[in-house]
Amino acid sequence: MIHQTNSLSAKMSQRDPRKLAAGFWATLVVLLTVVACEQRSTETPSAAAPAKTPEQQGKYIVLIGGCNDCHTGGYAESNGQNPPESEWLTGVPIGFRGPWGTSYASNLRLTVNEMTEDEWVNICRTRRVLPPMPWPSLNHMEEQDVRAVYRYIKSLGPKGVKTPPNVPPDQEPATPYFDFVPQHLERLQNLAP
Ligand code: HEC
Secondary structure, eight states: HHHHHHHHHHHHHSSSSHHHHHHHHHHHHHHHHHHHHHHHHHHOOOOTTTOOOHHHHHHHHHHHHHHHHHHHTTTTTTOOSSSOGTTTTOOOOOOOEEEEEEEEEOOOHHHHSSHHHHHHHHHHHHOOOOOTSSSHHHSSSSSSHHHHHHHHHHOOOOSOOOOOOOTTTTTOOSSOOEEEEEEOOOHHHHHHH
């Protein structure tokens, strides 16, 4: 034990204080370089992920926002395999019928063609009309993203025809429709624990 302690203190005393100081400074330089690199990487996005154009960002939001599920015929039914992008968001003439009447997922390609970007922003951020359009979700979309969606849809160009006007609850629609009235609510009792 005594021998070990002696050899340790002997080693310590062998260390050149100048070498110790040089080691300290080298470590400090490495640390500062790491910190500087970290900061730079948070300031500018890395070259591996270049910034998206508004159109690319808009397409991304349309895809993850599920807009095609309702506004593009055949999209949900084919699990997004159809139709091609050139047909996207041209609206669906099959209504959604519920207590609110019958609503139709509009032809957004014509909508953006008929309004300015600012009008689109105003509608998306404030309108809250008929289900099943997820108006409450769209109202919360950040303005920059709403603008990107406009740019994307506009870049696709106008296409298709307008969807039929909404039908009041007490009237029979002249079109096919999905029935949004829940059936057999009494069966909920069977699920009770
Ligand atoms: C569950 C089905 C559904 C989904 C999903 C959906 N919509 Fe809709 N959308 C509708 C229906 C139905 C209407 C008509 C509602 C009304 O008249 O209030 C509508 C209307 C709209 C309108 C008004 C258009 C006009 O000309 O008046 C806009 C804008 C819109 N949707 C944007 C979007 C965007 C953007 C997304 C994706 C983030 C989306 N919708 C997702 C069903 C849907």
